[in-house]
Amino acid sequence: MTVSLPRRLVLGGVLATLPGLAWGREMLRFDGLYKKYGVRGMEFSDRVRQLAGTPVDITGYMAPPLKAESNFFVLSSEPLSICPFCESDADWPVDIVVIYLRHVAPLTSAGARVTVSGRLDTGSWSDPDTGFVSLLRLMDAAYALA
Amino acid sequence: MSLRVVLTVGMLAAASAATQAQTIYPLNRADILTGAKFDFKVEFPGAPAEADAKVTIAGRDPAAFFGKPGTFVRNEDGQDYSSYVIRDVSIPTAGAVAVEAGAAKVSWDVYATPAPRKAKNVILFIGDGLSIAHRTAARILSKGIAEGKYGGELEIDDMPAMALISTAGSDSIVTDSANSMSAYTSGHKSCVNALGVYCARNKNTLDHPKVETLGELTKRRLGMAVGVVTNTEIEDATPAGMVSHTRRRSDYNDIVEMFYKVKPDVIMGGGSVNWLAKSTPGSRRTDERDYIKMFEADGYTFAGTSTEMLAAGKAGARKLLGLFNTGNVDGALDRMFLKKGTVGRFPDQPDLTDQVRVSLDILSKSDKGFMLMVESGRIDKYSHSLDAERAIYDTIMLDNAVKVAKQFAAKDNDTLIIVVGDHAHPVSVIGVYDDERPGQTPREKLGVYADAKAPNYSKPNADGYPDSVDVSRRIALNFGTFPDNCFNAKPYLDGENVPAVAGATANTFVANEKNCTRPGSVRMTGNIPFDGNTETHSGDDVLLTAMGPGSDMFHGHMPNVRVFKVIATALGLGE
Ligand SMILES: [Zn+2]
Numbered sequence: 001m002t003v004s005l006p007r008r009l010v011l012g013g014v015l016a017t018l019p020g021l022a023w024g025r026e027m028l029r030f031d032g033l034y035k036k037y038g039v040r041g042m043e044f045s046d047r048v049r050q051l052a053g054t055p056v057d058i059t060g061y062m063a064p065p066l067k068a069e070s071n072f073f074v075l076s077s078e079p080l081s082i083c084p085f086c087e088s089d090a091d092w093p094v095d096i097v098v099i100y101l102r103h104v105a106p107l108t109s110a111g112a113r114v115t116v117s118g119r120l121d122t123g124s125w126s127d128p129d130t131g132f133v134s135l136l137r138l139m140d141a142a143y144a145l146a
Numbered sequence: 147m148s149l150r151v152v153l154t155v156g157m158l159a160a161a162s163a164a165t166q167a168q169t170i171y172p173l174n175r176a177d178i179l180t181g182a183k184f185d186f187k188v189e190f191p192g193a194p195a196e197a198d199a200k201v202t203i204a205g206r207d208p209a210a211f212f213g214k215p216g217t218f219v220r221n222e223d224g225q226d227y228s229s230y231v232i233r234d235v236s237i238p239t240a241g242a243v244a245v246e247a248g249a250a251k252v253s254w255d256v257y258a259t260p261a262p263r264k265a266k267n268v269i270l271f272i273g274d275g276l277s278i279a280h281r282t283a284a285r286i287l288s289k290g291i292a293e294g295k296y297g298g299e300l301e302i303d304d305m306p307a308m309a310l311i312s313t314a315g316s317d318s319i320v321t322d323s324a325n326s327m328s329a330y331t332s333g334h335k336s337c338v339n340a341l342g343v344y345c346a347r348n349k350n351t352l353d354h355p356k357v358e359t360l361g362e363l364t365k366r367r368l369g370m371a372v373g374v375v376t377n378t379e380i381e382d383a384t385p386a387g388m389v390s391h392t393r394r395r396s397d398y399n400d401i402v403e404m405f406y407k408v409k410p411d412v413i414m415g416g417g418s419v420n421w422l423a424k425s426t427p428g429s430r431r432t433d434e435r436d437y438i439k440m441f442e443a444d445g446y447t448f449a450g451t452s453t454e455m456l457a458a459g460k461a462g463a464r465k466l467l468g469l470f471n472t473g474n475v476d477g478a479l480d481r482m483f484l485k486k487g488t489v490g491r492f493p494d495q496p497d498l499t500d501q502v503r504v505s506l507d508i509l510s511k512s513d514k515g516f517m518l519m520v521e522s523g524r525i526d527k528y529s530h531s532l533d534a535e536r537a538i539y540d541t542i543m544l545d546n547a548v549k550v551a552k553q554f555a556a557k558d559n560d561t562l563i564i565v566v567g568d569h570a571h572p573v574s575v576i577g578v579y580d581d582e583r584p585g586q587t588p589r590e591k592l593g594v595y596a597d598a599k600a601p602n603y604s605k606p607n608a609d610g611y612p613d614s615v616d617v618s619r620r621i622a623l624n625f626g627t628f629p630d631n632c633f634n635a636k637p638y639l640d641g642e643n644v645p646a647v648a649g650a651t652a653n654t655f656v657a658n659e660k661n662c663t664r665p666g667s668v669r670m671t672g673n674i675p676f677d678g679n680t681e682t683h684s685g686d687d688v689l690l691t692a693m694g695p696g697s698d699m700f701h702g703h704m705p706n707v708r709v710f711k712v713i714a715t716a717l718g719l720g721e
Pocket of ligand 1: 527530
């Protein structure tokens with residue numbers, strides 16, 4: 001909104017501090033994560049099944065984090081109107097992706113649109129530290145402003 | 147000046163005395179139904195010896211009074227207080243009961259419900275957050291207005307009994323839907339976020355002293371059939387209030403278990419994700435229990451769509467579990483007109499009217515009568531999101547659902563119907579937004595007083611809905627509280643309004659920039675605390691209307707707990 005550098009250049013600048021983010025990976029989209037949202041459960045899309053275990057990129061919004069500095073944050077398709085880490089009775093949208101960064105980092109981009117790169121991990125899993133249950137994760141991840 | 151000093155000193159003394167005192171649950175001036183169960187608890191400061199923690203009820207030892215031994219726990223949950231508890235007690239006879247614990251004294255009013263039973267069935271309609279202005283706006287849109295006169299009456303208005311209900315909780319003058327529903331279903335005041343419990347000092351949210359709910363009482367005492375029907379998540383505060391006991395309304399997984407324990411004959415709403423085994427993608431459970439399968443094993447028909455629900459009704463199901471969305475069921479405006487929200491993912495969600503029809507088909511088979519709670523729950527949610535049109539359409543939907551109930555009740559005149567909000571919102575009909583007026587911004591478009599001409603919505607369809615909300619002269623149903631947001635006085639045709647989004651740091655919210663680009667949009671500086679993200683509830687009274695046997699007990703101003711007392715009296719629920 002203020003910096004008018006080409007997107008790729010901005011990314012490149014952040015890239016220098018976040019080795020691992022690179023172009024040429026498979027791009028995932030939030031509207032392509034699941035093929036079915038039924039009352040008795042959701043089903044991963046074929047593309048998510050195929051890409052499980054491989055490096056992917058996805059663009060979304062960094063949710064306000066649990067801690068200012070962490071290796072863990074939640075990526076959502078739209079800016080969140082709630083703060084589930086702040087409010088006890090606010091719930092996350094169903095289609096979030098949990099991001100595990102390669103290194104602990106200050107999460108200064110909260111609220112911003114970011115592109116994240118990481119290895120796609122699928123299936124229900126509880127975070128051992130927070131108990132946070134997720135279906136889709138990007139592991140060993142790095143991110144840049146989108 | 148000197149008066150202020152004196153007052154301050156006096157208040158300080160009172161406050162410190164209060165923190166030293168024992169707390170007795172149920173609280174002072176509790177109304178208790180004969181035979182209704184509750185947990186008796188006294189909390190003593192510090193760690194007194196058991197012999198020093200003296201308690202008497204009506205001058206007797208509590209264990210003798212209740213016929214049940216008590217438990218004394220020093221430093222309960224490792225905290226700086228000790229407690230004396232007797233769980234699951236009741237009092238069989240009416241009268242004032244004095245309880246003393248050290249210096250603390252409370253008095254309970256135990257009341258009976260004299261025979262004969264007046265009503266066979268009760269249908270309790272909750273318009274969540276339903277306030278006077280929602281009602282006025284719904285009447286304007288669905289009945290029309292000309293020369294100051296409406297084209298007809300709303301079903302919710304056209305009832306013989308009426309009362310003004312105050313909604314304050316035990317902790318504050320502004321309630322949430324948890325403790326306000328709890329007042330209706332238990333007859334006891336509680337605090338924000340609490341369901342079916344008094345707010346004591348326990349650390350575990352499920353350990354607080356419980357009070358019995360209507361779902362439990364009507365089943366246990368009279369063998370009545372019970373229905374819990376909503377268009378929100380079924381675990382949400384209002385439906386949960388029929389069966390739940392927790393200090394924290396967000397204990398959704400526990401609340402599902404409480405539904406399973408009470409087993410209402412009809413359960414309908416959204417929020418299926420807390421019913422699925424943890425290993426099912428999309429589940430929010432932390433265990434492997436599949437509650438849908440467990441209910442099916444107990445003889446319930448499961449319906450995941452409106453079609454399945456209607457078929458279950460036709461097939462003569464006697465127990466029905468209907469879960470129609472992973473989250474909230476979409477509101478009337480999205481389901482029937484705009485096709486936004488989650489309608490793409492869930493194209494076959496029921497209307498509240500059909501939910502009521504099927505519920506009545508099933509519950510009316512009970513020869514012992516039924517207790518049905520029906521909630522139009524998104525009037526509240528859409529008010530929180532400053533989405534006036536969606537809130538109004540769901541008020542019209544409530545009106546249509548009440549019509550179905552009235553038609554049912556007309557057959558035998560043995561059903562008490564109650565329609566009430568659980569708390570208010572700061573909403574008002576202040577005029578119209580008129581595109582004929584010069585300018586683009588809301589203040590230029592707003593017509594007040596003589597410029598507030600009747601809106602030009604099209605003639606409503608058979609269900610009372612105009613086919614479009616996007617007209618050139620629209621109702622201005624405005625909200626008294628809001629976060630920072632952008633506003634252009636136009637309906638939200640692309641989906642429910644999201645006024646504010648989470649800011650960069652925890653507990654901050656900023657205007658949703660998407661709204662700031664809408665034509666004529668202006669930035670509104672929020673007027674609520676900075677950690678708030680939506681419009682808030684208000685402490686205003688709400689209106690109750692009622693008809694049928696027992697409804698004549700409603701009149702004047704009544705605190706919300708008295709709604710329970712009327713239901714209990716109409717049914718003869720006491721001992
Ligand atoms: Zn609310």
